[in-house]
Amino acid sequence: MAEKNDGTVTVEVEKRLEDLFREEGESFDFLEEAGDSEDSSVELEVSPDFLEDNGNLDHSPPRELEETSGFEEDGSGLDPSPLKDLKTIVLSIDWEINDEDMTRFIEQVETLKLVYEEDRVILLFLQILGSLGKYIKANKGNSHPNAIKVLNSVYTSLEKVLLQKDMTAAEKEKILLVEVQRFKELEEQVALKRAAAQGKKASKMAQEAKGNNMVPKEKSRPADNKAEGVSRPDINRMAPHEAFAYALEEIKQMIKAEFKSLRAELKLWREGQ
Amino acid sequence: MRFPGKGHRSPRKHCPERYLILAFVNLKKKEVQVKVVYYGPGRGGKTTNLEYIYKRFNKRIKTEMVTIKTHGDRTLFFDFLPFDIGKIKGYDVKIQLYTVPGQVKYDSTRRLVLRGVDAVVFVADSMKVRREKNILALKNLQKNLLSYKKSIFKIPLVLQYNKIDLADQGIPILSYETLEKDLNSQLKAPSFEASAMSGDNVVQTMKQIISMTMRSLQRDLK
Amino acid sequence: MEYSLGQEELDVIEEVLQEDLIDLGVNCVFLIDMAGNVIANLDNGQIEHDIYSLAALAAGNFGAVSEMAKIIGEDEFSLLFHKGEKESIHFSKVMPDFLLVTIFGKETSLGFLRLKVAEAAGKIKNLLEP
Numbered sequence: 279m280a281e282k283n284d285g286t287v288t289v290e291v292e293k294r295l296e297d298l299f300r301e302e303g304e305s306f307d308f309l310e311e312a313g314d315s316e317d318s319s320v321e322l323e324v325s326p327d328f329l330e331d332n333g334n335l336d337h338s339p340p341r342e343l344e345e346t347s348g349f350e351e352d353g354s355g356l357d358p359s360p361l362k363d364l365k366t367i368v369l370s371i372d373w374e375i376n377d378e379d380m381t382r383f384i385e386q387v388e389t390l391k392l393v394y395e396e397d398r399v400i401l402l403f404l405q406i407l408g409s410l411g412k413y414i415k416a417n418k419g420n421s422h423p424n425a426i427k428v429l430n431s432v433y434t435s436l437e438k439v440l441l442q443k444d445m446t447a448a449e450k451e452k453i454l455l456v457e458v459q460r461f462k463e464l465e466e467q468v469a470l471k472r473a474a475a476q477g478k479k480a481s482k483m484a485q486e487a488k489g490n491n492m493v494p495k496e497k498s499r500p501a502d503n504k505a506e507g508v509s510r511p512d513i514n515r516m517a518p519h520e521a522f523a524y525a526l527e528e529i530k531q532m533i534k535a536e537f538k539s540l541r542a543e544l545k546l547w548r549e550g551q
Numbered sequence: 552m553r554f555p556g557k558g559h560r561s562p563r564k565h566c567p568e569r570y571l572i573l574a575f576v577n578l579k580k581k582e583v584q585v586k587v588v589y590y591g592p593g594r595g596g597k598t599t600n601l602e603y604i605y606k607r608f609n610k611r612i613k614t615e616m617v618t619i620k621t622h623g624d625r626t627l628f629f630d631f632l633p634f635d636i637g638k639i640k641g642y643d644v645k646i647q648l649y650t651v652p653g654q655v656k657y658d659s660t661r662r663l664v665l666r667g668v669d670a671v672v673f674v675a676d677s678m679k680v681r682r683e684k685n686i687l688a689l690k691n692l693q694k695n696l697l698s699y700k701k702s703i704f705k706i707p708l709v710l711q712y713n714k715i716d717l718a719d720q721g722i723p724i725l726s727y728e729t730l731e732k733d734l735n736s737q738l739k740a741p742s743f744e745a746s747a748m749s750g751d752n753v754v755q756t757m758k759q760i761i762s763m764t765m766r767s768l769q770r771d772l773k
Numbered sequence: 774m775e776y777s778l779g780q781e782e783l784d785v786i787e788e789v790l791q792e793d794l795i796d797l798g799v800n801c802v803f804l805i806d807m808a809g810n811v812i813a814n815l816d817n818g819q820i821e822h823d824i825y826s827l828a829a830l831a832a833g834n835f836g837a838v839s840e841m842a843k844i845i846g847e848d849e850f851s852l853l854f855h856k857g858e859k860e861s862i863h864f865s866k867v868m869p870d871f872l873l874v875t876i877f878g879k880e881t882s883l884g885f886l887r888l889k890v891a892e893a894a895g896k897i898k899n900l901l902e903p
Contacts, residue, residue, distance in 0.1 A: 372883060373883055373884055373887075374852075374884050375884040375885060375888050419885075419888040419891070419892045421885070423797050423885060426882040427880070430882070
């Protein structure tokens with residue numbers, strides 16, 4: 279009975295297997311061949327201790343990492359470093375981004391701002407970090423992928439600037455400018471991303487026949503973010519002190535714009551509910 | 552079916568219907584993945600079965616073999632030999648041969664590897680000294696299958712009585728009748744005497760298990 | 774638990790993996806079941822890994838690690854991640870039956886990846902268990 283039903287499949291399978299596994303001539307002597315042929319099988323040889331020693335499994339954020347992404351070993355050591363606590367949090371964020379750690383990050387940055395309020399360069403670094411922290415905390419998985427990279431980069435530069443004793447003011451400023459530039463590029467990318475997302479959302483909403491009053495708001499939002507950038511002077515041509523004053527002002531504006539956008543987005547979302 | 556070779560037995564002609572609950576059919580890709588696990592006591596020849604198939608046919612079936620083993624050449628986790636047998640009824644049929652580690656201490660690992668199994672080849676060791684180990688391993692198979700709510704009486708199963716070549720070297724081996732009585736009196740599965748080292752009945756065993764397994768596919772390949 | 778994945782569901786899954794992970798910069802992502810069968814796999818077009826062997830090993834690896842967790846009294850580990858020089862690999866359970874495996878380079882932050890993986894896993898779960 280079973281034979282009747284499965285006839286065609288079985289016949290087809292058996293024929294296929296016959297074709298694939300035809301053994302010509304005498305039985306193959308496996309032992310003789312073993313020494314000659316190239317062993318192209320993939321072998322993973324592990325020590326008998328494999329099951330006990332699996333250093334890759336660690337679900338808690340490491341306190342001491344020999345190698346972490348984005349961090350350079352500058353040999354200057356960390357203890358006793360004013361950045362010790364911040365570094366711990368930054369390392370933690372590298373492994374896991376959560377509310378608790380982002381809050382701690384922001385708080386630590388605020389603390390350090392008070393400590394370094396007289397040092398404009400450090401202060402600027404910290405302001406950028408603070409802004410990034412707030413952005414990532416607010417947006418989490420929706421953050422621009424580069425945000426965390428920029429955060430790591432800014433932190434690394436801050437560490438360099440703070441801990442290397444023999445760095446001149448000019449060198450520190452140079453490093454800062456690079457990070458400011460990076461931050462600005464990120465800000466543009468975020469604006470683009472937001473515009474693209476809103477474009478998608480707008481067409482979706484239009485399809486659902488929502489009111490017209492939403493459209494002008496959305497159109498104006500990307501402009502808001504770029505408002506201060508319409509006539510942007512070349513930061514590289516300014517004198518250092520001018521550049522910093524300008525950068526500081528720009529960052530303040532960016533942070534304001536950021537929060538404005540966030541509030542608008544929240545409002546839109548609430549209205550859409 | 553007749554299988555040439557010295558002292559080899561043909562499989563039982565009247566096996567009770569063994570059906571299968573297929574683990575994996577990908578309707579979108581029109582692909583069927585069939586998992587066959589070679590099970591049995593340690594050092595019984597499970598890995599050797601796969602190694603033979605690999606070394607002999609890897610160019611024809613275009614495959615790579617993955618082995619996770621210890622420095623002492625004992626299977627630590629599993630061996631894995633995947634290959635396609637082409638289109639059957641419009642579906643790409645991918646066969647995945649696995650072995651389990653046979654040593655008693657790797658029971659958890661064996662159970663892991665058994666997850667999602669569609670068919671089993673039980674490789675028994677014909678050496679007289681291994682008689683009890685064969686029985687224990689078969690009981691272990693039954694227990695581990697049960698943990699996945701599968702029955703050793705229902706899953707496609709072929710028994711292979713390996714290492715018959717040792718008889719020529721004067722090593723005492725169990726007779727076919729003894730092995731059948733110990734292992735196959737209730738199961739009534741197809742069985743083969745074999746020598747994995749020299750390749751005798753290795754391919755036949757594999758063909759038999761694949762054939763049996765594919766029989767049930769008919770129902771699902773519509 | 775048994776799942777039935779038709780073309781529609783698979784299309785949605787692929788879309789989720791593409792948008793949340795590949796577009797993020799992940800090199801390769803595959804969704805497998807715990808037996809090592811490949812349900813969906815996507816890459817950035819430059820990958821030639823042997824997905825089937827990877828899937829078998831990933832399932833075995835994850836399975837072994839899960840057993841280890843139980844032995845030491847944990848329900849499960851929250852992170853299974855192997856860091857390479859150029860490429861790293863991350864495993865994430867999606868419901869009790871599936872595993873999402875991502876392979877990514879140095880330019881992707883693990884912390885951020887985990888957020889996106891969790892998001893993708895959530896979407897797949899909603900799709901299969903509405």
